[in-house]
Amino acid sequence: MSAILDIADLTVEFPTRREIFVAVDGASLTVEPGEIHGLVGESGAGKSTIGAAVMALLERPGRIAGGTIRLRKEIISGRDRAAMRSLRGREISMIFQDPLTSLNPLFTIREQLTETIKTHLSVTDAEAHERAHDLLARVGIPEPEIRLDQYPHQFSGGMRQHVVIALALCSEPDVIIADEPTTALDVSIQAKILDLIRELANERQVGVILITHDMGVIADTTDRVTVMHQGKVVETGATRLVLGKPSHPYTKSLIAAVPRPNVKLHRFPLISYDGRTTEFRINDLARNWSRPDTVSAKPLFEIGGLTKRFLQKRSFIPSRRQYLVAVNNVRFDIRQGEVFGIVGEWGPENPLSHA
Numbered sequence: 001m002s003a004i005l006d007i008a009d010l011t012v013e014f015p016t017r018r019e020i021f022v023a024v025d026g027a028s029l030t031v032e033p034g035e036i037h038g039l040v041g042e043s044g045a046g047k048s049t050i051g052a053a054v055m056a057l058l059e060r061p062g063r064i065a066g067g068t069i070r071l072r073k074e075i076i077s078g079r080d081r082a083a084m085r086s087l088r089g090r091e092i093s094m095i096f097q098d099p100l101t102s103l104n105p106l107f108t109i110r111e112q113l114t115e116t117i118k119t120h121l122s123v124t125d126a127e128a129h130e131r132a133h134d135l136l137a138r139v140g141i142p143e144p145e146i147r148l149d150q151y152p153h154q155f156s157g158g159m160r161q162h163v164v165i166a167l168a169l170c171s172e173p174d175v176i177i178a179d180e181p182t183t184a185l186d187v188s189i190q191a192k193i194l195d196l197i198r199e200l201a202n203e204r205q206v207g208v209i210l211i212t213h214d215m216g217v218i219a220d221t222t223d224r225v226t227v228m229h230q231g232k233v234v235e236t237g238a239t240r241l242v243l244g245k246p247s248h249p250y251t252k253s254l255i256a257a258v259p260r261p262n263v264k265l266h267r268f269p270l271i272s273y274d275g276r277t278t279e280f281r282i283n284d285l286a287r288n289w290s291r292p293d294t295v296s297a298k299p300l301f302e303i304g305g306l307t308k309r310f311l312q313k314r315s316f317i318p319s320r321r322q323y324l325v326a327v328n329n330v331r332f333d334i335r336q337g338e339v340f341g342i343v344g345e346w347g348p349e350n351p352l353s354h355a
Protein backbone atom coordinates (compact mmCIF):
# COMPACT_ATOMS: atom_id res chain seq x y z
CA MET A 1 0.00 0.00 0.00
CA SER A 2 1.31 3.47 -0.72
CA ALA A 3 1.76 6.10 1.95
CA ILE A 4 -0.80 8.86 2.28
CA LEU A 5 1.68 11.05 4.18
CA ASP A 6 5.39 10.80 3.53
CA ILE A 7 7.81 12.83 5.63
CA ALA A 8 11.33 12.46 4.26
CA ASP A 9 14.53 13.71 5.87
CA LEU A 10 12.71 16.61 7.53
CA THR A 11 14.82 19.23 9.29
CA VAL A 12 13.23 22.04 11.27
CA GLU A 13 15.26 24.92 12.70
CA PHE A 14 14.52 27.69 15.16
CA PRO A 15 17.08 30.46 14.64
CA THR A 16 17.91 32.30 17.87
CA ARG A 17 20.22 35.26 18.37
CA ARG A 18 23.11 33.06 19.39
CA GLU A 19 22.66 29.92 17.34
CA ILE A 20 20.38 27.95 15.08
CA PHE A 21 18.52 25.39 17.15
CA VAL A 22 17.75 22.20 15.23
CA ALA A 23 14.51 20.84 16.71
CA VAL A 24 14.02 18.09 14.10
CA ASP A 25 17.09 16.66 12.46
CA GLY A 26 16.55 14.65 9.27
CA ALA A 27 13.45 12.77 10.46
CA SER A 28 11.57 10.42 8.13
CA LEU A 29 8.28 8.63 8.62
CA THR A 30 5.35 7.51 6.50
CA VAL A 31 1.67 6.93 7.26
CA GLU A 32 -0.52 4.58 5.27
CA PRO A 33 -4.31 4.76 5.00
CA GLY A 34 -5.92 3.00 7.95
CA GLU A 35 -2.69 2.97 9.90
CA ILE A 36 -1.95 4.43 13.33
CA HIS A 37 1.67 5.49 13.43
CA GLY A 38 2.93 6.25 16.94
CA LEU A 39 5.50 8.98 17.49
CA VAL A 40 7.17 8.64 20.85
CA GLY A 41 10.11 10.19 22.67
CA GLU A 42 11.03 12.33 25.64
CA SER A 43 9.85 15.88 26.17
CA GLY A 44 11.56 18.18 23.68
CA ALA A 45 12.39 15.36 21.26
CA GLY A 46 10.69 17.23 18.39
CA LYS A 47 7.39 15.32 18.14
CA SER A 48 5.03 18.31 18.16
CA THR A 49 7.39 20.19 15.87
CA ILE A 50 6.91 17.48 13.23
CA GLY A 51 3.12 17.88 13.59
CA ALA A 52 3.41 21.66 13.34
CA ALA A 53 5.62 21.38 10.24
CA VAL A 54 3.08 19.13 8.50
CA MET A 55 0.26 21.53 9.38
CA ALA A 56 2.32 24.63 8.42
CA LEU A 57 1.82 25.83 11.97
CA LEU A 58 5.50 26.35 12.85
CA GLU A 59 5.90 29.44 14.94
CA ARG A 60 8.13 32.01 13.33
CA PRO A 61 11.08 32.18 13.01
CA GLY A 62 10.88 28.38 12.93
CA ARG A 63 11.34 27.01 9.42
CA ILE A 64 11.67 23.83 7.45
CA ALA A 65 15.35 23.79 6.55
CA GLY A 66 15.44 20.53 4.65
CA GLY A 67 13.51 17.52 3.46
CA THR A 68 10.03 17.12 2.04
CA ILE A 69 6.50 16.42 3.22
CA ARG A 70 4.23 14.73 0.69
CA LEU A 71 0.50 14.21 0.83
CA ARG A 72 -0.48 11.48 -1.63
CA LYS A 73 2.83 11.92 -3.47
CA GLU A 74 2.28 15.67 -3.84
CA ILE A 75 4.86 17.87 -2.14
CA ILE A 76 3.17 20.17 0.41
CA SER A 77 6.17 21.34 2.44
CA GLY A 78 7.17 24.29 0.29
CA ARG A 79 3.69 25.79 0.21
CA ASP A 80 2.93 29.07 1.86
CA ARG A 81 0.64 29.39 4.84
CA ALA A 82 -2.39 30.46 2.84
CA ALA A 83 -2.16 27.40 0.59
CA MET A 84 -1.64 25.18 3.63
CA ARG A 85 -4.59 26.71 5.43
CA SER A 86 -6.94 25.39 2.78
CA LEU A 87 -5.40 21.93 3.02
CA ARG A 88 -5.27 22.01 6.78
CA GLY A 89 -8.52 20.90 8.26
CA ARG A 90 -9.74 19.60 4.92
CA GLU A 91 -7.32 16.79 4.18
CA ILE A 92 -5.21 16.86 7.32
CA SER A 93 -6.70 17.60 10.75
CA MET A 94 -4.91 18.11 14.02
CA ILE A 95 -6.11 17.18 17.49
CA PHE A 96 -4.26 19.03 20.22
CA GLN A 97 -3.66 17.92 23.78
CA ASP A 98 -5.68 20.77 25.24
CA PRO A 99 -9.19 20.79 23.74
CA LEU A 100 -9.63 24.45 24.63
CA THR A 101 -7.03 25.39 21.98
CA SER A 102 -9.42 24.08 19.33
CA LEU A 103 -12.74 25.26 20.75
CA ASN A 104 -13.97 28.84 20.82
CA PRO A 105 -15.58 29.62 24.19
CA LEU A 106 -17.95 32.17 22.64
CA PHE A 107 -19.75 29.84 20.24
CA THR A 108 -21.96 26.83 20.81
CA ILE A 109 -20.78 23.41 19.73
CA ARG A 110 -23.40 23.47 16.96
CA GLU A 111 -22.07 26.78 15.60
CA GLN A 112 -18.49 25.55 15.63
CA LEU A 113 -19.26 22.22 14.00
CA THR A 114 -21.56 23.59 11.27
CA GLU A 115 -19.15 26.45 10.51
CA THR A 116 -16.27 24.00 10.04
CA ILE A 117 -18.40 21.63 7.99
CA LYS A 118 -19.53 24.43 5.69
CA THR A 119 -15.97 25.73 5.27
CA HIS A 120 -14.79 22.39 3.95
CA LEU A 121 -17.75 20.69 2.30
CA SER A 122 -20.33 22.06 -0.08
CA VAL A 123 -23.50 21.28 1.85
CA THR A 124 -26.71 23.13 2.69
CA ASP A 125 -27.39 24.54 6.18
CA ALA A 126 -29.77 21.70 6.93
CA GLU A 127 -27.22 19.10 5.84
CA ALA A 128 -24.52 20.77 7.94
CA HIS A 129 -26.78 20.64 11.03
CA GLU A 130 -27.60 17.01 10.42
CA ARG A 131 -23.94 16.20 9.98
CA ALA A 132 -23.01 18.03 13.17
CA HIS A 133 -25.60 15.98 15.03
CA ASP A 134 -24.33 12.73 13.53
CA LEU A 135 -20.71 13.55 14.33
CA LEU A 136 -21.46 14.30 17.96
CA ALA A 137 -23.37 11.04 18.25
CA ARG A 138 -20.59 9.25 16.37
CA VAL A 139 -17.96 10.28 18.94
CA GLY A 140 -20.19 9.02 21.73
CA ILE A 141 -21.72 12.19 23.19
CA PRO A 142 -25.11 11.24 24.62
CA GLU A 143 -28.13 13.42 23.84
CA PRO A 144 -26.42 15.30 21.01
CA GLU A 145 -29.59 17.33 20.39
CA ILE A 146 -29.23 19.03 23.78
CA ARG A 147 -25.44 19.10 23.77
CA LEU A 148 -25.20 20.78 20.37
CA ASP A 149 -26.59 24.01 21.74
CA GLN A 150 -24.26 24.17 24.71
CA TYR A 151 -20.97 26.02 25.03
CA PRO A 152 -17.55 24.37 25.59
CA HIS A 153 -17.52 25.33 29.29
CA GLN A 154 -20.64 23.21 29.82
CA PHE A 155 -18.73 20.05 28.88
CA SER A 156 -16.33 18.06 31.05
CA GLY A 157 -12.68 17.94 29.94
CA GLY A 158 -13.00 14.41 28.52
CA MET A 159 -16.18 15.25 26.64
CA ARG A 160 -14.53 18.35 25.19
CA GLN A 161 -11.80 16.13 23.76
CA HIS A 162 -14.51 14.03 22.09
CA VAL A 163 -15.97 17.22 20.62
CA VAL A 164 -12.53 18.18 19.30
CA ILE A 165 -12.35 14.82 17.55
CA ALA A 166 -15.80 15.50 16.06
CA LEU A 167 -14.44 18.87 14.90
CA ALA A 168 -11.41 17.19 13.34
CA LEU A 169 -13.75 14.85 11.45
CA CYS A 170 -15.97 17.59 9.98
CA SER A 171 -14.04 17.73 6.72
CA GLU A 172 -13.61 13.97 6.37
CA PRO A 173 -9.81 14.25 6.46
CA ASP A 174 -7.52 11.51 5.17
CA VAL A 175 -4.87 12.19 7.79
CA ILE A 176 -5.24 13.05 11.47
CA ILE A 177 -2.34 14.19 13.63
CA ALA A 178 -3.26 13.62 17.26
CA ASP A 179 -0.77 15.32 19.58
CA GLU A 180 -1.07 13.80 23.06
CA PRO A 181 -4.86 13.61 22.73
CA THR A 182 -5.33 11.73 25.98
CA THR A 183 -2.52 12.87 28.26
CA ALA A 184 -4.76 15.16 30.31
CA LEU A 185 -7.49 12.55 30.71
CA ASP A 186 -8.12 9.72 33.14
CA VAL A 187 -7.53 6.15 32.01
CA SER A 188 -11.13 5.23 31.25
CA ILE A 189 -11.69 8.22 28.96
CA GLN A 190 -8.25 7.71 27.49
CA ALA A 191 -9.32 4.21 26.46
CA LYS A 192 -12.54 5.54 24.89
CA ILE A 193 -10.69 8.17 22.85
CA LEU A 194 -8.10 5.66 21.68
CA ASP A 195 -10.86 3.20 20.69
CA LEU A 196 -12.49 5.96 18.69
CA ILE A 197 -9.24 6.76 16.88
CA ARG A 198 -8.76 3.05 16.17
CA GLU A 199 -12.30 2.82 14.74
CA LEU A 200 -11.66 5.81 12.46
CA ALA A 201 -8.52 4.20 11.11
CA ASN A 202 -10.26 0.87 10.55
CA GLU A 203 -13.58 2.07 9.17
CA ARG A 204 -12.68 5.24 7.30
CA GLN A 205 -9.09 4.33 6.42
CA VAL A 206 -7.82 7.54 8.01
CA GLY A 207 -4.03 7.59 8.45
CA VAL A 208 -3.17 8.71 11.98
CA ILE A 209 0.02 10.04 13.57
CA LEU A 210 -0.43 9.52 17.30
CA ILE A 211 2.05 11.56 19.35
CA THR A 212 2.50 10.37 22.92
CA HIS A 213 4.96 9.90 25.80
CA ASP A 214 3.20 6.76 26.83
CA MET A 215 4.65 3.40 25.77
CA GLY A 216 1.46 1.70 27.02
CA VAL A 217 -0.59 3.71 24.50
CA ILE A 218 1.95 2.85 21.79
CA ALA A 219 1.71 -0.85 22.59
CA ASP A 220 -2.10 -0.94 22.70
CA THR A 221 -3.02 1.38 19.85
CA THR A 222 -0.39 1.75 17.14
CA ASP A 223 0.55 -0.36 14.12
CA ARG A 224 3.97 1.18 13.63
CA VAL A 225 6.09 3.33 15.84
CA THR A 226 8.84 5.91 15.38
CA VAL A 227 11.05 6.68 18.35
CA MET A 228 12.63 10.13 18.55
CA HIS A 229 15.46 11.36 20.70
CA GLN A 230 16.85 14.89 20.57
CA GLY A 231 15.36 15.71 17.19
CA LYS A 232 16.47 12.49 15.50
CA VAL A 233 14.61 9.31 14.64
CA VAL A 234 16.45 6.54 16.47
CA GLU A 235 14.21 3.65 15.57
CA THR A 236 11.15 2.94 13.44
CA GLY A 237 9.18 -0.17 12.52
CA ALA A 238 6.19 -2.35 13.26
CA THR A 239 5.16 -1.73 16.88
CA ARG A 240 5.25 -5.44 17.69
CA LEU A 241 8.84 -5.73 16.45
CA VAL A 242 10.15 -2.51 17.96
CA LEU A 243 8.66 -3.26 21.39
CA GLY A 244 9.54 -6.93 21.23
CA LYS A 245 13.09 -6.45 20.07
CA PRO A 246 14.23 -2.84 20.43
CA SER A 247 17.58 -2.14 18.85
CA HIS A 248 18.43 1.34 20.13
CA PRO A 249 19.45 1.82 23.79
CA TYR A 250 17.04 4.75 24.10
CA THR A 251 14.07 2.60 22.99
CA LYS A 252 15.18 -0.07 25.46
CA SER A 253 15.21 2.46 28.29
CA LEU A 254 11.71 3.70 27.34
CA ILE A 255 10.36 0.16 27.36
CA ALA A 256 12.11 -0.69 30.61
CA ALA A 257 10.43 2.30 32.24
CA VAL A 258 6.91 0.92 31.68
CA PRO A 259 5.69 -0.79 34.85
CA ARG A 260 4.32 -4.25 34.06
CA PRO A 261 1.61 -5.89 36.11
CA ASN A 262 3.36 -9.27 36.11
CA VAL A 263 6.79 -7.98 37.17
CA LYS A 264 7.21 -6.59 40.64
CA LEU A 265 9.65 -3.72 40.48
CA HIS A 266 11.52 -2.60 43.56
CA ARG A 267 12.68 0.49 41.77
CA PHE A 268 11.82 2.25 38.60
CA PRO A 269 14.67 1.68 36.17
CA LEU A 270 17.17 4.48 35.75
CA ILE A 271 16.47 6.85 32.93
CA SER A 272 18.85 9.57 32.12
CA TYR A 273 16.99 12.74 31.33
CA ASP A 274 18.48 16.06 30.31
CA GLY A 275 21.90 14.84 31.36
CA ARG A 276 20.74 14.33 34.93
CA THR A 277 19.70 11.01 36.36
CA THR A 278 16.43 10.59 38.14
CA GLU A 279 15.81 7.61 40.32
CA PHE A 280 12.66 6.79 42.23
CA ARG A 281 12.39 4.11 44.87
CA ILE A 282 8.89 2.80 45.12
CA ASN A 283 9.26 2.18 48.86
CA ASP A 284 10.13 5.80 49.48
CA LEU A 285 7.15 6.94 47.50
CA ALA A 286 4.83 4.62 49.42
CA ARG A 287 6.19 5.91 52.71
CA ASN A 288 5.54 9.46 51.63
CA TRP A 289 2.04 8.63 50.52
CA SER A 290 0.88 7.36 53.90
CA ARG A 291 2.63 9.85 56.27
CA PRO A 292 0.26 9.15 59.16
CA ASP A 293 2.18 11.29 61.66
CA THR A 294 1.72 14.52 59.72
CA VAL A 295 -2.00 14.16 59.03
CA SER A 296 -4.09 15.93 61.62
CA ALA A 297 -7.17 14.22 63.06
CA LYS A 298 -9.16 17.41 62.82
CA PRO A 299 -10.82 18.18 59.49
CA LEU A 300 -9.60 21.36 57.87
CA PHE A 301 -12.83 21.65 56.03
CA GLU A 302 -15.86 19.48 55.60
CA ILE A 303 -18.12 19.03 52.61
CA GLY A 304 -21.53 17.79 53.62
CA GLY A 305 -24.23 16.78 51.15
CA LEU A 306 -22.90 18.78 48.20
CA THR A 307 -25.16 18.69 45.15
CA LYS A 308 -24.71 20.61 41.91
CA ARG A 309 -27.28 20.58 39.12
CA PHE A 310 -27.21 22.23 35.70
CA LEU A 311 -30.45 23.24 34.05
CA GLN A 312 -30.83 21.24 30.81
CA LYS A 313 -34.38 22.02 29.71
CA ARG A 314 -36.08 25.27 30.55
CA SER A 315 -39.79 25.47 31.22
CA PHE A 316 -42.22 27.88 32.86
CA ILE A 317 -43.63 24.94 34.71
CA PRO A 318 -41.11 23.98 37.40
CA SER A 319 -41.95 20.27 37.29
CA ARG A 320 -41.10 20.13 33.56
CA ARG A 321 -37.62 21.58 34.00
CA GLN A 322 -34.89 19.05 33.54
CA TYR A 323 -31.55 19.15 35.33
CA LEU A 324 -28.27 17.32 34.86
CA VAL A 325 -27.07 16.20 38.27
CA ALA A 326 -23.30 16.71 38.14
CA VAL A 327 -22.64 16.14 41.85
CA ASN A 328 -25.12 14.22 43.94
CA ASN A 329 -25.01 14.54 47.71
CA VAL A 330 -21.26 14.16 48.16
CA ARG A 331 -19.64 14.19 51.62
CA PHE A 332 -15.99 14.21 52.62
CA ASP A 333 -13.56 16.12 54.77
CA ILE A 334 -9.96 17.13 54.23
CA ARG A 335 -7.46 17.17 57.06
CA GLN A 336 -4.37 19.26 57.54
CA GLY A 337 -1.25 17.66 56.01
CA GLU A 338 -3.31 15.36 53.84
CA VAL A 339 -3.24 14.97 50.07
CA PHE A 340 -6.83 14.24 49.14
CA GLY A 341 -7.50 12.52 45.82
CA ILE A 342 -10.76 12.58 43.89
CA VAL A 343 -11.02 9.93 41.20
CA GLY A 344 -13.80 8.86 38.88
CA GLU A 345 -15.08 8.33 35.39
CA TRP A 346 -16.28 10.98 33.05
CA GLY A 347 -19.81 12.18 33.41
CA PRO A 348 -21.94 12.09 30.26
CA GLU A 349 -24.11 9.35 31.72
CA ASN A 350 -24.99 11.54 34.69
CA PRO A 351 -28.63 11.23 35.56
CA LEU A 352 -31.20 13.79 34.51
CA SER A 353 -33.70 14.85 37.11
CA HIS A 354 -36.81 16.96 37.31
CA ALA A 355 -37.24 19.78 39.77
Ligand SMILES: Nc1ncnc2c1ncn2[C@@H]1O[C@H](COP(=O)(O)OP(=O)(O)OP(=O)(O)O)[C@@H](O)[C@H]1O
Binds near residue numbers: 042046047
Ligand atom coordinates in the same frame (compact mmCIF):
# COMPACT_ATOMS: atom_id res chain seq x y z
N1 LIG B 1 8.56 28.29 18.80
C1 LIG B 1 9.72 27.74 19.21
N2 LIG B 1 10.84 28.50 19.34
C2 LIG B 1 12.00 27.97 19.75
N3 LIG B 1 12.19 26.66 20.05
C3 LIG B 1 11.12 25.86 19.95
C4 LIG B 1 9.83 26.33 19.53
N4 LIG B 1 8.97 25.31 19.51
C5 LIG B 1 9.67 24.22 19.93
N5 LIG B 1 10.96 24.55 20.17
C6 LIG B 1 12.02 23.64 20.63
O1 LIG B 1 12.06 22.51 19.80
C7 LIG B 1 12.31 21.34 20.57
C8 LIG B 1 11.25 20.31 20.27
O2 LIG B 1 10.01 20.76 20.79
P1 LIG B 1 8.68 19.93 20.61
O3 LIG B 1 7.57 20.80 21.08
O4 LIG B 1 8.61 19.40 19.24
O5 LIG B 1 8.92 18.72 21.63
P2 LIG B 1 8.00 17.48 21.94
O6 LIG B 1 8.74 16.26 21.53
O7 LIG B 1 6.65 17.68 21.36
O8 LIG B 1 7.94 17.53 23.53
P3 LIG B 1 6.71 17.29 24.55
O9 LIG B 1 6.66 15.81 24.71
O10 LIG B 1 7.16 17.98 25.79
O11 LIG B 1 5.47 17.88 23.96
C9 LIG B 1 12.34 21.77 22.03
O12 LIG B 1 13.68 21.88 22.45
C10 LIG B 1 11.68 23.13 22.01
O13 LIG B 1 12.20 23.96 23.02
Ligand SMILES: [Mg+2]
Binds near residue numbers: 047048049179
Ligand atom coordinates in the same frame (compact mmCIF):
# COMPACT_ATOMS: atom_id res chain seq x y z
MG1 LIG C 1 4.75 18.08 22.21
